[in-house]
Amino acid sequence: MDAEERYRLVARNTAEVVTEEELRELLDADPTIYIGYAPTGEMHIGHFTTIRKLADFLQAGLDVKVLVADLHAHLDDEKSPFSLLDARSAYYRAAIEGMVEAAGADPEQIEFVQGREFELTSEYALDLLRMAADTTVSRVTRAGSEVVRQSENPKLGGLVYPLLQSLDVAALDADIAYGGIDQRGIYMLSREVLPEHGYDAPVCLFAPLLSGLSGGKMSASEAGSGVNVTDPSERVHEKITDAYCPQGEVENNGVLEYLRYLVFPILDERDEPFVIERPEEYGGDVTYWSYDDLEADFVAEDLHPQDLKATAASYIDEAITPIRERFADRPALLREAYPETYA
RNA sequence: CCGCGCUUAGCUCAGCCCGGCAGAGCAGCCGACUGUAGAUCGGCUUGUCCCCCGUUCAAAUCGGGGAGUGCGGACCA
Incomplete structure (x- = not known):
């Protein structure tokens, strides 16, 4: 190199x-x-x-x-x-x-x-x-x-x-x-x-520090403001669905940041694209090989937040699945670290 | 060691003087509007009033004891 x-x-x-x-x-x-x-x-x-x-x-x-x-x-x-x-x-x-x-x-x-x-x-x-x-x-x-x-x-x-x-x-x-x-x-x-x-x-x-999912900074004391790496699938989808995500705006948009700094680098490593499935009514399926292309479409409002969120949630969920599985075997690790939450 | 302040909803606090149904703002939840969320509007939930004892028909409120926390003073041969 x-x-x-x-x-x-x-x-x-x-x-x-x-x-x-x-x-x-x-x-x-x-x-x-x-x-x-x-x-x-x-x-x-x-x-x-x-x-x-x-x-x-x-x-x-x-x-x-x-x-x-x-x-x-x-x-x-x-x-x-x-x-x-x-x-x-x-x-x-x-x-x-x-x-x-x-x-x-x-x-x-x-x-x-x-x-x-x-x-x-x-x-x-x-x-x-x-x-x-x-x-x-x-x-x-x-x-x-x-x-x-x-x-x-x-x-x-x-x-x-x-x-x-x-x-x-x-x-x-x-x-x-x-x-x-x-x-x-x-x-x-x-x-x-x-x-x-x-x-x-x-x-x-x-x-960079990622924006929180409720707009503004991510806060440890605010439950919905970020996805935890051991969150169950349903919780991930719920958090992303609830996320602040104004159409066409990149600023303070946690969903986009998750894709940019986490999902796309991982996909890049595996040589896989980001595929959004969408009803024909809203333009049909789209495939992105780079974050920049996705962001450009989002800014141009050719990509609607609702379609983005649904797909993003699945990819984010997939990214943390190996971590969740690792802990599934050893529940004591979480339980002993956070007895208040997992008791 | 001594003195003073504080402790009430998840958070910030009001109420205490002068005893009479425990409150506000924020957060949260639910609806309306949006092809998402937010914003906006409408509605709703939430309590060991730090603990114990006493006074009283009645105590968050008054009296006594205690705990936690903070500030100040003193001590400085």
């Missing part, structure tokens, strides 16, 4: 690369890229799109590490109670492996790391304290403002969080920090603070 193709693969469907020059330079060698997930709520399509991209990274020959950031999950306003960290970490790992596989890549090629495996060493603790000594409260508050839960009486844990994450980059020997664009503030802090402590500043790659 030539350098240009490699770069295209790594950078496609991203929101931002910091910086493009640095990334091109890194790709001359075999860099390590990492992404961290704090095991808090159930995993959804948004997570899936970021994990789908891991297939791109593997194909481009990068070393891929996935951090299951258990301590982060507790540190951020105790989103996960300490007693559930292990159960949720196990669930996240299984779900992530399922998504990697569903994206057509091999989970064996990914190195999984859990936060507590390395974040409690004395070297790590010393670095962390030294960073805490020379970083202001307002600096870390700003860094974490899009990630850490905001409240009138913020906990100290939320302030330490960005420092911890910065140090993770160094401790995991990652050349590239990958994550949603909401992580930008934290990794910009990393680029600033790591060199002052003797480590390299990471190159950053950010994934």
Whole structure:
């Protein structure tokens, strides 16, 4: 694979690369890229799109590490109670492996790391304290403002969080920090603070955040705002049917985004088209080989939301089916991670 | 250790002073209008009023005790 193709693969469907020059330079060698997930709520399509991209990274020959950031999950306003960290970490790992596989890549090629495996060493603790000594409260508050839960009486844990994450980059020997664009503030802090402590500043790659299905941002606290990766078929169809989807509009259109960032890349990998079955009355069946063509028709209002939704729901459902099946065998994983929901 | 505030619907809160059928906004649900959803309009649901004891014909409301949470003060040899 030539350098240009490699770069295209790594950078496609991203929101931002910091910086493009640095990334091109890194790709001359075999860099390590990492992404961290704090095991808090159930995993959804948004997570899936970021994990789908891991297939791109593997194909481009990068070393891929996935951090299951258990301590982060507790540190951020105790989103996960300490007693559930292990159960949720196990669930996240299984779900992530399922998504990697569903994206057509091999989970064996990914190195999984859990936060507590390395974040409690004395070297790590010393670095962390030294960073805490020379970083202001307002600096870390700003860094974490899009990630850490905001409240009138913020906990100290939320302030330490960005420092911890910065140090993770160094401790995991990652050349590239990958994550949603909401992580930008934290990794910009990393680029600033790591060199002052003797480590390299990471190159950053950010994934776009998907719109919620009710318009606006996707919200973890709003049940219908996103499809979970273990949702039953009926629920997927229900959520997509109920989704905000104005005719001809691309802005804030979660359905289109699901197709763009998840369904089409998977179809592309398998060399299969997206086929919409439609009554003759509304124009008959249509076949799309690329997202761009579909979007063009939608914008031109040659493709009606109702026809789009019906088909999209089936393809999305199909995309998560392998994950759902993986959990069908092991119901305890979900039940123990979310006893309130699955008890 | 001491003082003060807060705790009421899924969420944000009003009601408490001065006891008399537990409320509002948002969210949610159902219809109407749309070849989807949203918006709009019409309708509807929701409660351990933090807990215990007491006063009273009657307590979210008054008195006592306690819990949780937050803020402030004090201590600083």
